Amino acid sequence: MKKALLGLVIVLMLTGCIPNADSExxxxxxSGKTTISIWHNFAGDDLRARKVRDMIASFEEKNxxxxxxxxxxxxxxxxxxxxxxxxADELPDVFLTYAGSFTDEFxxxxxxxxxxxxxxxxxxxxxxxxxxxxxxxxxxxELYSAPVAMSATSFLYYNKDMFEEHHLSVPKxxxxxxxxxxxFNQQGITPIALGNKAPWVxxxxxxxxxxxxxxxxxxxxxxxxxxxxxxxxxxFLDALNRFKQLVDKGAYADGANSMDNTQAEQYFxxxxxxxxxxxxxxxxxxxASQSEEVLNNIGVTVVPTIEDGKGSxxxxxxxxxxxxxxxxKTEGKAKDAALDLIYKLSNxxxxxxxxxxxSMVMYDVEIDKKNVNPLFxxxxxxxxxxxxxxxxxxxxxxxxxxxxNNGLQEIMLGxxxxxxxxxxxxxxxxNE
Amino acid sequence: MQANLKLKGLLVITLLPALLLYSxxxxxxxxxSSYYGFFEWSGLGEATYIGFQNYMEVIQSSVFWRxxxxxxxxxxxxxxxxxxxxxxxxxxxxxxxWFQKVVRSAVFLPMVISTVVVGLIWGYIYDPELGVINAVxxxxxxxxxxxxxxxxxxxxxxxxxxxxxxxxxxxxxIIFIAAIQNIPSExxxxxxxxxxxxxxKLIYIILPxxxxxxxxxxxxxxxxxxxxxxxxxxxTGGGPAESTEILATYMxxxxxxxxxxxxxxxxxxxxxxxxxILIGISQLLMRRKNG
Numbered sequence: 108m109k110k111a112l113l114g115l116v117i118v119l120m121l122t123g124c125i126p127n128a129d130s131e132x133x134x135x136x137x138s139g140k141t142t143i144s145i146w147h148n149f150a151g152d153d154l155r156a157r158k159v160r161d162m163i164a165s166f167e168e169k170n171x172x173x174x175x176x177x178x179x180x181x182x183x184x185x186x187x188x189x190x191x192x193x194x195a196d197e198l199p200d201v202f203l204t205y206a207g208s209f210t211d212e213f214x215x216x217x218x219x220x221x222x223x224x225x226x227x228x229x230x231x232x233x234x235x236x237x238x239x240x241x242x243x244x245x246x247x248x249e250l251y252s253a254p255v256a257m258s259a260t261s262f263l264y265y266n267k268d269m270f271e272e273h274h275l276s277v278p279k280x281x282x283x284x285x286x287x288x289x290x291f292n293q294q295g296i297t298p299i300a301l302g303n304k305a306p307w308v309x310x311x312x313x314x315x316x317x318x319x320x321x322x323x324x325x326x327x328x329x330x331x332x333x334x335x336x337x338x339x340x341x342x343f344l345d346a347l348n349r350f351k352q353l354v355d356k357g358a359y360a361d362g363a364n365s366m367d368n369t370q371a372e373q374y375f376x377x378x379x380x381x382x383x384x385x386x387x388x389x390x391x392x393x394x395a396s397q398s399e400e401v402l403n404n405i406g407v408t409v410v411p412t413i414e415d416g417k418g419s420x421x422x423x424x425x426x427x428x429x430x431x432x433x434x435x436k437t438e439g440k441a442k443d444a445a446l447d448l449i450y451k452l453s454n455x456x457x458x459x460x461x462x463x464x465x466s467m468v469m470y471d472v473e474i475d476k477k478n479v480n481p482l483f484x485x486x487x488x489x490x491x492x493x494x495x496x497x498x499x500x501x502x503x504x505x506x507x508x509x510x511x512n513n514g515l516q517e518i519m520l521g522x523x524x525x526x527x528x529x530x531x532x533x534x535x536x537x538n539e
Numbered sequence: 540m541q542a543n544l545k546l547k548g549l550l551v552i553t554l555l556p557a558l559l560l561y562s563x564x565x566x567x568x569x570x571x572s573s574y575y576g577f578f579e580w581s582g583l584g585e586a587t588y589i590g591f592q593n594y595m596e597v598i599q600s601s602v603f604w605r606x607x608x609x610x611x612x613x614x615x616x617x618x619x620x621x622x623x624x625x626x627x628x629x630x631x632x633x634x635x636x637w638f639q640k641v642v643r644s645a646v647f648l649p650m651v652i653s654t655v656v657v658g659l660i661w662g663y664i665y666d667p668e669l670g671v672i673n674a675v676x677x678x679x680x681x682x683x684x685x686x687x688x689x690x691x692x693x694x695x696x697x698x699x700x701x702x703x704x705x706x707x708x709x710x711x712x713i714i715f716i717a718a719i720q721n722i723p724s725e726x727x728x729x730x731x732x733x734x735x736x737x738x739x740k741l742i743y744i745i746l747p748x749x750x751x752x753x754x755x756x757x758x759x760x761x762x763x764x765x766x767x768x769x770x771x772x773x774x775t776g777g778g779p780a781e782s783t784e785i786l787a788t789y790m791x792x793x794x795x796x797x798x799x800x801x802x803x804x805x806x807x808x809x810x811x812x813x814x815x816i817l818i819g820i821s822q823l824l825m826r827r828k829n830g
Contacts, residue, residue: 187795194582194800212581306778362667362687364779374668505797516780520692 141440142174143448144199146189147431150179153391154464159255159452162460166451173444193218200437200445204252206243206427207501213432214246220435221249225446232454239495240427240469253453256428257467259490260386260498261316265406269296269381277408281349284411285356291381292357299353300380301363302371303519306512310499313353313384314515315424316410318346319496323417331502331535338507338532342417347514347524349413354519364516376401384410387425387486391465394480402482409493422496427469462487507535569811576805581798593805602781603806606789607813609696610765613785614817616700617707617764622756625708629715630741643712650709658773661702665689665774689775692782699783702770707763711756718752719745754825761821765814786810 145163149156160179167175178199180188186209192198198218204210213219226233233241236253244252265277273294278284288298303309319327322342329336330343337343353359360366360380368385369392375383376397383389393402412420431449433442451457458470465483467490476484500508514527576593580586597603628646632639649657664671667687676685688698722745730736730744746753768787771777777788784792790810794803 190582190798304778305776306780360668362690364690365662365665365667365687365775379668506799509792509797513778513780516778520690520780520782522780 140172140174141444142176143201143437143441143445144176144178145201145431145448146178146180146199147203148180148182148185149203150181153395155391155461155466158460158464162452162457163448166448170444170447173447175448198434198436200434200441201431201448202434203429204432205429205501206254206258207498208505210244210251210432214251218435219251219432220437221246221251222253222433222446222449223250225450226250226253229450229454235455235471237469237471243427244430252430252432253449254427254430254469255453255457255461256430257387257425257469257490258428258498258501259423259425259467259486259495260311261313261384261410261424262387262389262407262486262489263410264375264383264385264389265408266375266378266381267404267406269378277406278411280411281413285352287381288353288356288358297360297374297380298356298382299358300371300375300383301359302366302368302374303364303516304367306364306516307500307508308368308371309350309515309519310508310511311424312386313410314346314350314511315499316384316422316496317349317353317413318343318499319422319424320410320413320416320418320420321346321349323419324422324496326417327497327499328502333536338535339528344524344528347518347528350515351518351524359519364519372396376405387467390467390480390483390486394465394483399481402480405482407482407486407489409489418496419494421492422494423490424496424498426495426498426501428467503535506537507531510534569808572804573808573811574804575801576808578801579799580801582800586801589801593802594809596802597805597809602784603786603789603809605781606777606784606786609783610767610785612696613700613703613764613767614761616697616704617760618757620700620704621708621711621760622753624704625711625756626715626753628708628712629719630745632712633716633719643716646712647709649706652706654706654769655773657702657706658770661770662689662774665698689783690779692779695775695783699771699774702774703764703767706770711760714752714756715749718749722748757825758818758821761817762814765810765817786813 147159149159156179160177163175163177167173176199185203186205189198189202189204193213193216204213210219240254241250244250244254269291270277273290275287275290276283278287291298301309301313322345326336326340326342330338330340360374363371366374371380371383372385372389372392373396374380376393390407393405409421409423431452433445433449437445455470455472458468459472459474462468462470462472462474463478465479467487474484474487479487499511503511510527510531510533514522514531517527518524575586577588577590578586579589579593628642632643632646652660663669665688667673667685667690670688672688673685676682686694689695726744726748727740730740735743766787767785768791771783771785772788772791775783777784777792781789786806787810790803790806793799793806
């Protein structure tokens with residue numbers, strides 16, 4: 108009796124706790140059907156997410172002998188989920204990545220393989236990418252991905268009616284900007300809507316653009332490498348002080364640090380704030396949530412230039428966005444299928460579809476004005492006339508990125524820019 | 540004797556599955572995590588052994604100790620907020636009539652709401668523009684008292700503690716009511732005959748008979764608030780500028796936002812050590828009071 112009971116317990120333990128070895132077999136099944144797995148973050152209900160999911164579905168339909176095992180993971184948890192499976196060496200065959208340090212880590216960990224053959228096969232396609240679009244995915248002459256997005260993180264959105272009503276013009280320079288902020292404050296209007304509860308917002312949307320105007324791109328790239336430039340340099344302190352000046356001028360509402368980015372977008376769209384600095388993502392979210400009338404009343408431009416700064420004023424922080432990577436473990440038939448899928452999701456047709464779902468792409472494509480919202484169309488044309496500047500947290504180590512994020516919140520709470528600069532420098536230097 | 544042995548054997552066998560599962564999913568990971576604490580590891584690629592460096596960094600980190608202090612505010616708020624309020628409510632609501640049942644359910648209600656929802660609700664209550672609190676203050680002319688409750692570092696830690704108190708009064712209320720109802724009625728009758736009523740009855744009859752229950756409640760309270768995470772995470776995420784960081788959010792942010800798995804593991808090991816020390820101290824203090 109006792110033994111039987113013990114036996115039962117052991118059986119239960121074995122079946123419950125030890126993963127079934129059979130479930131992790133190779134990708135190729137005997138039936139001749141090839142299974143490939145794909146993970147991406149197009150999980151939402153927005154136009155672009157639906158279009159990408161449709162593309163995957165139609166790929167599966169057109170290739171009856173390929174089975175696509177698709178996982179759509181919400182954006183917020185995506186990076187973490189991928190990191191976790193990467194740590195466990197269980198990456199899917201194809202997965203979405205972000206340009207920059209995230210992709211670097213896969214490359215340095217030998218977790219991905221190049222998709223250069225795809226580019227050689229379709230040279231028209233390769234040449235239609237905008238300048239620099241493929242740079243982040245170029246490691247030692249081999250290309251690892253094709254961007255399906257553009258990240259542009261610092262558009263200055265403004266409420267046309269409010270500027271007109273108060274006889275103000277859209278600021279082109281720092282001084283004009285300060286005057287406009289003061290004027291709106293006198294009217295009791297919040298000058299700039301900011302939702303900095305998740306602390307990357309101020310950094311990604313506002314500070315990166317200001318800092319680039321003050322220090323120039325080259326200084327920043329040197330500071331990242333800790334090459335004769337340090338975040339305690341006076342020039343960077345000047346950039347932090349510019350941000351402090353915005354705060355001290357009362358550019359932001361009191362609770363900006365406890366408001367989230369979506370709330371800030373609504374706040375701005377409802378006409379409670381005159382301006383908002385936000386990324387291209389706001390084009391899609393405002394496009395989806397606001398009426399045509401509201402959208403027509405919103406203008407979009409670049410952050411004002413800083414006259415005595417070292418950087419070019421006509422920049423937007425951003426650059427090539429995410430693209431699909433191919434796992435280094437995918438071989439044989441599965442690899443062919445995976446390459447086909449990657450092409451299908453990033454070829455000219457795909458880029459057009461993505462652009463027409465109100466999302467920026469790094470690809471030379473004409474869009475039909477009728478198919479997109481007016482705000483997006485304005486921004487789409489604006490972006491062709493500007494240069495890109497680096498987004499801070501895509502270049503800094505994640506620790507230093509956090510230090511910038513928290514430091515900006517500290518400055519908003521009255522903290523000392525000099526101390527903030529020291530913390531950032533320490534965090535960046537610790538990883539060299 | 541024989542029967543006794545058999546019983547013990549059966550006990551061991553029936554406890555075994557739970558024990559094995561528990562050690563597999565709780566005890567062993569604790570040791571694993573303290574082991575990871577010796578490595579510099581970003582979650583991807585190779586981990587490098589760096590000895591006690593992570594642990595030293597935790598101990599020297601001012602943010603870690605600020606998180607600890609903030610966590611102590613939550614512990615204090617729970618022990619001196621949840622327990623007395625629950626006790627007072629239990630004394631008032633121990634009858635079984637209709638009205639008291641409704642009030643009891645109302646107090647228990649927050650407990651069945653998901654903590655994420657609690658965080659969101661209170662996030663709106665505290666909202667500086669649209670929130671109820673500031674709206675009420677403005678309506679009664681106390682404009683100067685309005686604050687951005689969650690982003691002003693002088694008040695935000697207390698603001699964060701309130702929903703946590705509110706959230707968990709329910710279970711303590713139920714425990715206390717059960718304890719009060721377990722006091723034998725003969726004792727209360729005897730006390731009445733001896734002329735003890737009101738406060739005297741409370742101090743000499745009810746509280747001493749509930750003491751063990753209160754002790755358990757306090758220990759649950761301390762360990763529960765050391766684990767606090769969800770409401771704070773939803774309301775502020777530890778910010779702004781790490782001003783509402785508590786131990787668990789500090790660990791989370793370092794592990795999953797900055798991708799320092801080794802350091803995060805060292806932090807969680809330190810959390811366990813600190814929790815054990817606190818629980819030990821509270822046990823000691825309570826034992827003395829009891830003796």
